[in-house]
Amino acid sequence: MDRDDAMPDPIRAGLAEEGFFGLTVPRAWGGDEAPAEALAAVLAELSRESAAVATFLAVHLSVAAAPIAEWGSDEQRRRYLPAMARGATLGAFGLTEPGSGSDAGALATRYRREDGGYVLDGSKMFITNAGSAGITLVFATRDPALGHAGISAFLVPTETPGFSVRQRLDKLGIRGSETTELVFQSARLPRDALLGHEGSGLKIALAALTGGRVGIAACALGVADAAFEELQRLAKESPEDWKRSLVARAYADVRAARALIEQAARQKDRGEPYIEEASSAKLFASQTAVRVASAAMDIAGPAGAVAGARAGRLWRDARVFPIVEGTTEIQELILGRRLVGT
Numbered sequence: 001m002d003r004d005d006a007m008p009d010p011i012r013a014g015l016a017e018e019g020f021f022g023l024t025v026p027r028a029w030g031g032d033e034a035p036a037e038a039l040a041a042v043l044a045e046l047s048r049e050s051a052a053v054a055t056f057l058a059v060h061l062s063v064a065a066a067p068i069a070e071w072g073s074d075e076q077r078r079r080y081l082p083a084m085a086r087g088a089t090l091g092a093f094g095l096t097e098p099g100s101g102s103d104a105g106a107l108a109t110r111y112r113r114e115d116g117g118y119v120l121d122g123s124k125m126f127i128t129n130a131g132s133a134g135i136t137l138v139f140a141t142r143d144p145a146l147g148h149a150g151i152s153a154f155l156v157p158t159e160t161p162g163f164s165v166r167q168r169l170d171k172l173g174i175r176g177s178e179t180t181e182l183v184f185q186s187a188r189l190p191r192d193a194l195l196g197h198e199g200s201g202l203k204i205a206l207a208a209l210t211g212g213r214v215g216i217a218a219c220a221l222g223v224a225d226a227a228f229e230e231l232q233r234l235a236k237e238s239p240e241d242w243k244r245s246l247v248a249r250a251y252a253d254v255r256a257a258r259a260l261i262e263q264a265a266r267q268k269d270r271g272e273p274y275i276e277e278a279s280s281a282k283l284f285a286s287q288t289a290v291r292v293a294s295a296a297m298d299i300a301g302p303a304g305a306v307a308g309a310r311a312g313r314l315w316r317d318a319r320v321f322p323i324v325e326g327t328t329e330i331q332e333l334i335l336g337r338r339l340v341g342t
Ligand SMILES: Cc1cc2nc3c(=O)[nH]c(=O)nc-3n(C[C@H](O)[C@H](O)[C@H](O)COP(=O)(O)OP(=O)(O)OC[C@H]3O[C@@H](n4cnc5c(N)ncnc54)[C@H](O)[C@@H]3O)c2cc1C
Pocket: 059, 092, 093, 094, 095, 096, 099, 100, 101, 102, 103, 125, 126, 127, 128, 129, 171, 174, 179, 320, 323, 324, 325, 326, 327, 328, 329, 330, 333
């Protein structure tokens, strides 16, 4: 997967067969309704082997199926969730644009009301799964002058006329998880493509991302765990004090990351506010993944930089996690504002 940057079909088929695509989807719509804590455990375990597979599933469940389950009408749930739970329809989440990422409220993809439906124009960048997705949750503004109140969320089926995938990006890490640019050229949507109500788009996006962060933190934890295993293996081959120190620090960090993720997931499962916990878990787990994978690279030496080296792949995979679903600086911003005030 790392070399070819493609997910083999049997992996997707296997995930579907084992019921992974419906793990957290409500039972009423064909899923297992598993709690966030179970999802985090599953994603961390999958990510120990493949961060790409874990990210593929995390996006489908946390930021595509979950918002449909939470904000969708019964008709929208009936139309999409059972197929998503079976793995027949893959979900994607389209918020980032070539000109807006961290400041999601500044997005420029426009929509207008026309003939009882909506027409979208613009583009989205770095969208996971979208090249193979059956349904993408897309955020667009009626008028940028309206600010956050102008943003709405739309359910965009892949076959929508005027909607296309322009390019698939050749990434440093999590290769095999596809990341694409999406284009909307007078893309026509029916009235019932609107998720929630007009103007509620940013609220839906931010709520989805808070939940998504726990899953992404778990994906980062899986990479950190795998990197720890590699670090320990390499250190044992020729033990020295500086290597023991790296292993000791990594051991504590990986356990702390796991504890933060479990705390955030449990709080979500109890229906309690968990914004600080989700940001803390995402911030710490993603940095832990980078730190532990860098330590494995330090011990591996030049062998870690050769194509096919496990330490090198984990380091490249790890580096993606401080970026996706809110960068490290954005987690600091969220936490700082909530803990200190604006
Ligand atoms: C592999 C991958 C998969 C992705 N999948 C998706 C997806 O499925 N859907 C989707 O919508 N997006 C996706 N993204 C996009 C990702 O969410 C954005 O890249 C991220 O939010 C950052 O936005 P940006 O790239 O525009 O960077 P910018 O917002 O331009 O940030 C650049 C740098 O500036 C810093 N910065 C920005 N604002 C501030 C501030 N106020 N204070 C301090 N520092 C700041 C950032 O932390 C960052 O270091 C993906 C990205 C990657 C790499």
